[in-house]
Amino acid sequence: xKIEIYDPAMCCSTGVCGPSVDxxxxxxxxxxxxxxxxxxxxxxxxxxxxxxxxxxxxxxxxADLLKNEGPECLPLVFIDREMVAKGKYPSNEQLxxxxxxxxxxxxFGKKNKAGSCCCGxxxx
Amino acid sequence: MPQGLFANSPKNFFFTxxxxxGKTTISAATAIALADxxxxxxxxxxxxxxxxxxxLDLPLSAEPIPVPGVAGLFASNVDPVExxxxxxxxxxxxxxxxxxxxxLRSMEEQLSGACTVxxxxxxEFATLMGDPETADRFDHIVFxxxxxxxxxxxxxxxxAWDDFIDxxxxxxxxxxxxxxxxxxHQLYENTRRSLGDATQTLVVVVSRPDVVPLAEAARASAExxxxxxxxxxxxxxxxxxxxxxxxxxxxxxxDRSMKALAEIPQALTLLPQTELPLRGTELVGVPALRGFxxxxxxxxSTRSGAKATPLPASLGTLLNTLExxxxxxxxxxxxxxxGKTTxxxxxxxxxAARGKNVHLTTTDPAAHVALTLGETPEGMQISCVDxxxxxxxxxxxxxxxxxxxxxxxxxxxxxxxxxxxxxxxxAVFRAFAKIVDQGTDRFVVVxxxxxxxxxLLLxxxxxxxxxxxxxxxxxxxxxxxxxxxxxxxxxxxxFLVTLPERTxxxxxxxxxADLRRAEIEPAGWIINQSLAPLQVTDPILDQRRARxxxxxxxxICEGLPTFLIPWQDEPTKDR
Numbered sequence: 001x002k003i004e005i006y007d008p009a010m011c012c013s014t015g016v017c018g019p020s021v022d023x024x025x026x027x028x029x030x031x032x033x034x035x036x037x038x039x040x041x042x043x044x045x046x047x048x049x050x051x052x053x054x055x056x057x058x059x060x061x062x063a064d065l066l067k068n069e070g071p072e073c074l075p076l077v078f079i080d081r082e083m084v085a086k087g088k089y090p091s092n093e094q095l096x097x098x099x100x101x102x103x104x105x106x107x108f109g110k111k112n113k114a115g116s117c118c119c120g121x122x123x124x
Numbered sequence: 125m126p127q128g129l130f131a132n133s134p135k136n137f138f139f140t141x142x143x144x145x146g147k148t149t150i151s152a153a154t155a156i157a158l159a160d161x162x163x164x165x166x167x168x169x170x171x172x173x174x175x176x177x178x179x180l181d182l183p184l185s186a187e188p189i190p191v192p193g194v195a196g197l198f199a200s201n202v203d204p205v206e207x208x209x210x211x212x213x214x215x216x217x218x219x220x221x222x223x224x225x226x227x228l229r230s231m232e233e234q235l236s237g238a239c240t241v242x243x244x245x246x247x248e249f250a251t252l253m254g255d256p257e258t259a260d261r262f263d264h265i266v267f268x269x270x271x272x273x274x275x276x277x278x279x280x281x282x283x284a285w286d287d288f289i290d291x292x293x294x295x296x297x298x299x300x301x302x303x304x305x306x307x308x309h310q311l312y313e314n315t316r317r318s319l320g321d322a323t324q325t326l327v328v329v330v331s332r333p334d335v336v337p338l339a340e341a342a343r344a345s346a347e348x349x350x351x352x353x354x355x356x357x358x359x360x361x362x363x364x365x366x367x368x369x370x371x372x373x374x375x376x377x378x379d380r381s382m383k384a385l386a387e388i389p390q391a392l393t394l395l396p397q398t399e400l401p402l403r404g405t406e407l408v409g410v411p412a413l414r415g416f417x418x419x420x421x422x423x424x425s426t427r428s429g430a431k432a433t434p435l436p437a438s439l440g441t442l443l444n445t446l447e448x449x450x451x452x453x454x455x456x457x458x459x460x461x462x463g464k465t466t467x468x469x470x471x472x473x474x475x476a477a478r479g480k481n482v483h484l485t486t487t488d489p490a491a492h493v494a495l496t497l498g499e500t501p502e503g504m505q506i507s508c509v510d511x512x513x514x515x516x517x518x519x520x521x522x523x524x525x526x527x528x529x530x531x532x533x534x535x536x537x538x539x540x541x542x543x544x545x546x547x548x549x550x551a552v553f554r555a556f557a558k559i560v561d562q563g564t565d566r567f568v569v570v571x572x573x574x575x576x577x578x579x580l581l582l583x584x585x586x587x588x589x590x591x592x593x594x595x596x597x598x599x600x601x602x603x604x605x606x607x608x609x610x611x612x613x614x615x616x617x618x619f620l621v622t623l624p625e626r627t628x629x630x631x632x633x634x635x636x637a638d639l640r641r642a643e644i645e646p647a648g649w650i651i652n653q654s655l656a657p658l659q660v661t662d663p664i665l666d667q668r669r670a671r672x673x674x675x676x677x678x679x680i681c682e683g684l685p686t687f688l689i690p691w692q693d694e695p696t697k698d699r
Binding site (some may be wrong): 008009010022023026027029030033049050051053056057063066070096117 | 139215216218219222223224226227230231234264406525526527529530533538
């Protein structure tokens with residue numbers, strides 16, 4: 001399974017550089033990290049308009065939307081070439097449901113409480 | 125030539141310090157001295173407001189050219205703003221006519237931030253230091269300006285490089301424009317390592333014998349130490365040798381320097397030190413620079429007293445104009461050390477004395493304002509924006525809200541991202557917005573101004589937030605109102621404060637351009653600490669006085685209302 005995300009032009013995908021932190025960006029970043037960690041066969045590609053414009057040209061669906069609707073159509077999210085979200089990021093539930101169809105189970109749990117295991121960098 | 129500075133000369137010299145302390149002059153003089161000793165030397169500036177051209181009296185470009193009259197010396201001037209523009213064009217150019225116009229604009233906007241400029245500058249260092257071909261051509265490379273702690277830290281982020289860039293998950297993290305340069309990873313790594321190697325690199329921290337630049341020097345030194353750049357040397361530039369005890373200005377100036385040096389920050393006392401005398405002449409051109417390290421600083425007096433340039437109006441004229449307003453925001457902007465705080469205090473005090481309701485706010489510790497102000501006059505309110513406290517509070521707020529559901533790794537990464545200078549700017553910016561909000565029914569006098577960068581960030585953020593249209597994040601109302609208010613000349617009056625000297629004036633001009641890019645038109649200029657209207661007999665001060673007229677004229681030529689304040693006994697209180 002392949003997830004492709006076409007982000008708007010932004011300073012950083014964590015979103016902490018804006019005039020206020022966008023929790024959607026923080027959520028998305030963490031969700032993608034969990035997917036990569038828990039489901040090895042899912043490949044995630046994330047492209048920012050300002051850092052990887054070639055990706056926006058190479059995907060004809062993205063290129064057409066960008067041409068007809070402008071950058072407001074971003075972000076665009078595809079799962080196995082099927083567009084699952086336009087102008088917003090998919091919800092956790094939506095992503096879980098799509099992956100379940102492929103028998104991939106991913107849990108987006110709450111954080112591990114401090115002191116449980118997070119003492120080093122590679123234990124969690 | 126000072127022995128200390130050149131003992132065991134390493135391959136790379138970096139000069140750092142506040143604007144106007146003499147970095148360019150000293151780096152040029154050092155490069156000439158090294159070349160004169162038979163070495164092959166490259167002198168390069170990566171300062172966005174570089175005046176290396178002016179100092180060498182030679183038109184420079186990014187490509188090194190031989191300096192006439194100095195065998196073995198080559199010089200180049202890398203403008204990071206231009207380098208960033210070139211980088212931006214490299215990214216955007218191929219997509220002209222391919223991607224729609226709006227998408228290109230949005231890319232360009234995003235690649236216009238301070239980070240891109242900073243990375244572009246670092247990229248130039250790295251290429252010169254890490255590229256074997258360049259390295260082989262020269263015995264020494266002298267850099268006018270050192271990379272900032274932020275850049276160094278950014279490039280040493282192992283989590284970001286290894287976990288994020290290499291696997292391409294989470295895209296770019298807070299590396300912004302670095303993402304496009306990831307192939308340079310090895311080059312950066314080499315550069316960072318040689319910066320930390322005492323046999324390869326010496327960082328020269330330059331300061332004036334004055335409280336504020338010394339504090340700044342101590343900060344820069346500590347920051348570099350922390351990042352492993354430990355081979356440092358301190359240069360105190362511009363110590364007045366007293367030759368005319370009847371000149372009251374000279375005596376006061378000398379006393380002030382001696383006091384600042386007696387109270388030098390602890391961190392700096394550990395560094396090897398070189399002291400250089402105050403000069404009257406402008407050090408321009410190779411012959412003048414060659415004499416720079418000679419201890420003889422005596423100069424013939426020029427008796428400049430008869431200079432006829434009409435001087436700008438006094439501060440009183442400005443106050444009369446302001447008095448006719450019912451309220452609003454008055455900002456003093458400028459680089460550190462030019463006297464922004466002192467001028468903000470003077471304006472606030474005068475308006476209060478004229479019966480106005482005034483709120484004075486500053487980033488200076490409250491004690492300093494109180495000291496400058498004396499007793500708080502009736503009708504005046506004082507507050508203090510502490511950038512560190514604001515940043516800390518904002519950081520905690522973000523971690524508690526946006527970071528609430530993150531686990532150890534993700535939280536650690538967010539914490540690292542929050543150490544970017546963007547965060548500090550945003551935090552101060554938000555505090556600032558709240559204060560500007562009060563200008564509707566009184567005078568708010570501020571010496572903390574957001575930089576052009578934050579203003580552009582906010583401007584861009586409007587479209588940014590439109591794009592992430594379902595965004596849950598809220599911009600506070602005061603922040604939303606801020607830019608329209610700052611752009612309204614009836615609501616906000618921005619004054620550019622400068623000293624009548626080359627570097628501060630040129631830096632303020634750059635600030636003016638930044639403001640105009642954010643569509644804020646300055647209300648005028650305040651030239652502070654001028655010797656021009658004073659009687660001085662000390663030959664060095666007399667020469668400096670004569671030189672001021674050129675820079676005063678340069679400011680007047682900008683065509684904005686200009687006010688001039690004579691040099692005063694009191695040191696500036698800027699932080």
